[in-house]
Amino acid sequence: MAIDKKATPRAMSFxxxxxxxxxxxxxxxxxNIENGKYLSFLTVAAVLGTWFLVTxxxxxxxxxxxxxxxxxxxxxEVATIGYQGSTLIEHVATSLYRILTxxxxxxxxxxxxxxxxxxxxxxxxxxxxxxxxxxxxPPLGLYTLLVxxxxxxxSSKLALLFLAxxxxxxxxxxxxxxxxxxxxxxxxRSLGASRWDLVREVYLPGSGPTILTGMRxxxxxxxxxxxxxxxxxxxxxxxxxxxxxxxxxxGDIVIMGLIVLGITGMALDLVLKLVGRIIMPxxxxxxx
Amino acid sequence: MKTFILSAVTALGLSIGAAQAQAAAPEExxxxxxxxxxxxxxxxxxxxxxxxxPGVKINYINVGGGxxxxxxxxxxxxxxxxxxxxxxxxxxxxxxxxxxxxxxxMLDYVEAMAVRTSANIKRLEDLKGKTxxxxxxxxxxxxxxxxxNDEGIDPASMKIIxxxxxxxxxxxFRGDIDAxxxxxxxxxxxxxxxxxxxxxxxxMTSRGYPTWxxxxxxxxxxxxxxxxxxxxxxxxxxxxxxxxxxxxxxxEIIAKELQLDLPDAARMMKGTEMVSCDEQLTAEYIGDxxxxxxxxxxxLSTSTFLFExxxxxxxxxxxxxxxFLVPEYLESVVK
Numbered sequence: 001m002a003i004d005k006k007a008t009p010r011a012m013s014f015x016x017x018x019x020x021x022x023x024x025x026x027x028x029x030x031x032n033i034e035n036g037k038y039l040s041f042l043t044v045a046a047v048l049g050t051w052f053l054v055t056x057x058x059x060x061x062x063x064x065x066x067x068x069x070x071x072x073x074x075x076x077e078v079a080t081i082g083y084q085g086s087t088l089i090e091h092v093a094t095s096l097y098r099i100l101t102x103x104x105x106x107x108x109x110x111x112x113x114x115x116x117x118x119x120x121x122x123x124x125x126x127x128x129x130x131x132x133x134x135x136x137x138p139p140l141g142l143y144t145l146l147v148x149x150x151x152x153x154x155s156s157k158l159a160l161l162f163l164a165x166x167x168x169x170x171x172x173x174x175x176x177x178x179x180x181x182x183x184x185x186x187x188x189r190s191l192g193a194s195r196w197d198l199v200r201e202v203y204l205p206g207s208g209p210t211i212l213t214g215m216r217x218x219x220x221x222x223x224x225x226x227x228x229x230x231x232x233x234x235x236x237x238x239x240x241x242x243x244x245x246x247x248x249x250x251g252d253i254v255i256m257g258l259i260v261l262g263i264t265g266m267a268l269d270l271v272l273k274l275v276g277r278i279i280m281p282x283x284x285x286x287x288x
Numbered sequence: 289m290k291t292f293i294l295s296a297v298t299a300l301g302l303s304i305g306a307a308q309a310q311a312a313a314p315e316e317x318x319x320x321x322x323x324x325x326x327x328x329x330x331x332x333x334x335x336x337x338x339x340x341x342p343g344v345k346i347n348y349i350n351v352g353g354g355x356x357x358x359x360x361x362x363x364x365x366x367x368x369x370x371x372x373x374x375x376x377x378x379x380x381x382x383x384x385x386x387x388x389x390x391x392x393x394m395l396d397y398v399e400a401m402a403v404r405t406s407a408n409i410k411r412l413e414d415l416k417g418k419t420x421x422x423x424x425x426x427x428x429x430x431x432x433x434x435x436x437n438d439e440g441i442d443p444a445s446m447k448i449i450x451x452x453x454x455x456x457x458x459x460x461f462r463g464d465i466d467a468x469x470x471x472x473x474x475x476x477x478x479x480x481x482x483x484x485x486x487x488x489x490x491x492m493t494s495r496g497y498p499t500w501x502x503x504x505x506x507x508x509x510x511x512x513x514x515x516x517x518x519x520x521x522x523x524x525x526x527x528x529x530x531x532x533x534x535x536x537x538x539x540e541i542i543a544k545e546l547q548l549d550l551p552d553a554a555r556m557m558k559g560t561e562m563v564s565c566d567e568q569l570t571a572e573y574i575g576d577x578x579x580x581x582x583x584x585x586x587x588l589s590t591s592t593f594l595f596e597x598x599x600x601x602x603x604x605x606x607x608x609x610x611x612f613l614v615p616e617y618l619e620s621v622v623k
Binding site for chain 2: 063064084085147148151152153232233234235240244246247248249
């Protein structure tokens with residue numbers, strides 16, 4: 001979006017053609033419109049509008065695509081009364097606990113491992129086969145084995161989410177560490193930096209932005225396996241709620257659950273970006 | 289010139305006729321069957337549907353439980369399916385485009401609650417604080433809730449989890465669960481170990497909660513190819529007759545289909561009651577085109593219960609269930 005101001009031809013900006021009304025707008029809003037900052041809202045409005053139209057005109061079977069109003073009603077009902085013993089907040093909290101625990105573990109393991117693999121060729125050779133092997137395995141196939149080993153409780157769910165998040169972080173970290181300009185390392189070494197100094201002063205600051213991108217992508221992978229992880233023997237969680245509601249053909253709750261899941265995912269991504277801006281002010285992150 | 293036009297018209301007519309004849313036969317028929325011990329396995333193994341429908345490709349899809357079958361039906365992935373009374377109640381209430389055409393089986397101890405012997409469970413009350421598994425949305429989940437409800441036990445006093453039959457067996461051997469209400473063949477594997485039969489679906493039948501599976505067809509398929517629905521029913525009726533008349537051969541077929549030992553297959557067979565097709569038209573089952581049978585009552589009480597459990601938004605009228613059951617195909621097969 002940053003390039004828009006220069007790249008947009010004059011003819012397309014808003015103060016051509018319909019001048020009077022646009023001129024009265026506060027300058028900040030006008031500037032934002034010219035920059036295309038409100039385009040995202042337009043997208044959301046268009047999707048919502050199409051949804052209202054399709055369901056309102058009766059073009060879709062309400063079993064598969066319920067109206068936005070009935071989805072909203074199911075939201076209110078699950079938020080206040082609950083779904084099968086837990087309220088929406090409890091379902092969200094259960095899932096977020098699983099996601100964040102597994103994601104934190106993936107970061108705690110993945111980033112040091114990635115730094116090691118990026119800086120030492122032998123470490124890379126030791127760990128790479130394992131990661132490259134399990135990375136493309138479908139989560140459900142992996143899950144069957146995890147359930148056999150770890151049981152139907154919380155640990156198999158966390159393990160699946162952890163394994164989903166791990167490779168992205170490791171690969172991004174390896175890439176980030178190997179991309180560091182070797183001159184920086186030589187310069188630091190010539191100034192007497194130890195190996196630990198190098199990691200702390202050169203590798204981590206230099207690779208931070210790419211690692212952060214890897215973390216964001218990883219979080220997405222963790223989200224993609226959430227429903228799979230909560231299919232087996234869960235009694236709460238957004239993923240379980242979606243799965244269970246689908247069994248009873250409650251399309252409104254399925255869609256509501258997906259929207260809630262999506263919003264929490266966006267919120268977590270935003271938090272990651274903000275944290276990145278605060279601890280790595282030198283990076284050029286585009287927010288929103 | 290005249291002859292030319294005439295022959296052209298005739299050719300056109302012929303080709304339209306041929307196209308219509310072709311449209312009357314589906315290219316392929318997809319049958320979703322439950323992972324269960326009933327005569328559908330016989331029909332499948334003997335290729336009876338194929339014999340009724342020469343030239344049509346027959347696909348069989350194994351479906352884990354009622355909840356999955358509902359999804360397969362909602363997703364239009366099958367032409368014929370099998371549903372227990374709770375998923376049927378759910379599907380009909382939700383307006384799935386299906387009709388019930390025959391009884392697949394009545395459930396006795398082929399579905400049962402197994403309890404871990406060492407967990408010392410003597411009464412339903414002893415389940416408090418334990419972990420119990422059942423495939424949600426299925427007949428057994430329904431009966432579990434009914435049984436607890438009848439004795440006034442709060443389901444929240446125990447942990448009831450949703451697992452498919454095969455996953456139940458897995459969790460059982462790991463020691464993750466103490467009780468489970470599910471069905472053969474997975475049930476048999478569990479019963480070989482530290483387990484005993486605590487309650488059967490047949491016992492619940494005598495309490496007034498019969499459970500059964502009904503064969504369903506998609507409305508669209510039935511409208512397009514009514515003859516083929518009849519052919520399907522005829523094939524399944526032959527399978528049921530084979531089951532009733534040749535128990536020894538049937539046990540061999542079941543053993544082969546489900547990779548079981550012969551004695552296990554024979555035992556499981558006794559836990560399922562097959563109803564001959566002419567009997568299915570009596571008041572105890574589907575009933576006939578003049579007056580529907582007790583299946584309507586079962587569906588009505590099942591949906592009432594599911595409504596109370598907040599699994600259904602409303603209870604459909606008696607008429608809705610009467611219309612769902614279509615005995616006409618059975619009638620013309622039996623005639």
